Amino acid sequence: MHNHRNGLKTAALFGLIWAVLLGMGAIVASYTRNSTFIVVFALFGVATTFWSYWNSDKIAIRAMHAQPVTEAQAPAMYRIVRELSERAGQPMPRLYISPTEAPNAFATGRNPQNAAVCCTEGILRLLDERELRGVLGHELMHVYNRDILTGSIAAAVAGVISTVGQMLSFGMMFGGGNNRENGGGNPLAALAMAILAPFAAMVIQLAISRTREYDADEDGAKLTGDPLALASALRKLELGTARAPLPPTKDLVNASHMMIANPFRAQDISRLMSTHPPMAERIARLEGMATGYRPY
Numbered sequence: 001m002h003n004h005r006n007g008l009k010t011a012a013l014f015g016l017i018w019a020v021l022l023g024m025g026a027i028v029a030s031y032t033r034n035s036t037f038i039v040v041f042a043l044f045g046v047a048t049t050f051w052s053y054w055n056s057d058k059i060a061i062r063a064m065h066a067q068p069v070t071e072a073q074a075p076a077m078y079r080i081v082r083e084l085s086e087r088a089g090q091p092m093p094r095l096y097i098s099p100t101e102a103p104n105a106f107a108t109g110r111n112p113q114n115a116a117v118c119c120t121e122g123i124l125r126l127l128d129e130r131e132l133r134g135v136l137g138h139e140l141m142h143v144y145n146r147d148i149l150t151g152s153i154a155a156a157v158a159g160v161i162s163t164v165g166q167m168l169s170f171g172m173m174f175g176g177g178n179n180r181e182n183g184g185g186n187p188l189a190a191l192a193m194a195i196l197a198p199f200a201a202m203v204i205q206l207a208i209s210r211t212r213e214y215d216a217d218e219d220g221a222k223l224t225g226d227p228l229a230l231a232s233a234l235r236k237l238e239l240g241t242a243r244a245p246l247p248p249t250k251d252l253v254n255a256s257h258m259m260i261a262n263p264f265r266a267q268d269i270s271r272l273m274s275t276h277p278p279m280a281e282r283i284a285r286l287e288g289m290a291t292g293y294r295p296y
Contacts, residue, residue, distance in 0.1 A: 017157050017204040024197050044160050060108040060258050063251035066096035066118045080133045093117050103240035106258040107139035115143040126240050134230030138220035147212045154205040161201040165194045209257040209275040231286040237261040238279040
């Protein structure tokens with residue numbers, strides 16, 4: 001459903017992050033003279049991906065202290081999500097509200113049958129119903145486009161690379177010389193990989209997250225038929241998250257890529273390290289959809 005170039009970009013970024021992981025395995029295999037490390041790293045990446053994907057809904061909901069709500073408690077939210085789910089031919093997800101003034105929303109779950117959509121109390125107060133509909137359309141498309149799987153794979157592989165980099169650095173500090181004497185690989189290459197690979201993996205992971213946000217914006221606007229409603233919501237969210245940012249704790253950082261707006265203060269995270277594209281670019285794309293012009 002999404003823009004063809006965005007899909008190709010996501011595939012290319014996935015190829016890069018797996019290349020970094022396998023390249024690290026090859027360096028370690030050369031350094032230790034044991035080729036099984038390549039297979040071990042690949043299997044470790046698959047295992048951690050599966051665990052993250054299966055538990056993605058619990059992780060994000062717990063990080064936001066969200067609670068399930070009934071239709072009587074959130075009638076507008078239920079009405080909008082039911083309408084959009086029926087329009088997409090998909091099952092109704094579980095609905096949650098997070099008791100925080102920080103305006104935001106996210107969707108999670110391993111598939112449409114096990115999905116959850118969460119809004120904060122802040123976003124429900126900030127947006128009118130038309131804007132909320134635009135936001136919920138965006139979040140539902142994250143589920144329908146299987147972005148939770150995409151994000152889980154990227155985060156898990158990046159985590160494996162970071163862990164292996166730390167282990168490799170530790171091993172070189174306490175045993176690097178012996179391997180060189182025994183004919184092992186180049187210790188400088190291993191050290192460079194240990195330092196640079198985790199950083200490269202993190203940058204690629206964040207680039208994947210930003211690409212999926214563009215797709216959810218576009219596909220959500222198509223689902224609601226109202227790109228300007230989402231553009232208006234994003235303008236309000238940019239100001240609202242600046243007024244009421246969340247603290248960048250570990251749990252929230254791990255869940256932040258699922259949220260429609262970056263929940264942290266601008267000074268807490270650079271543009272390069274952001275999980276979200278710039279709001280101005282997202283709004284310009286949505287306005288371009290409404291006028292038939294695509295600014296990219």
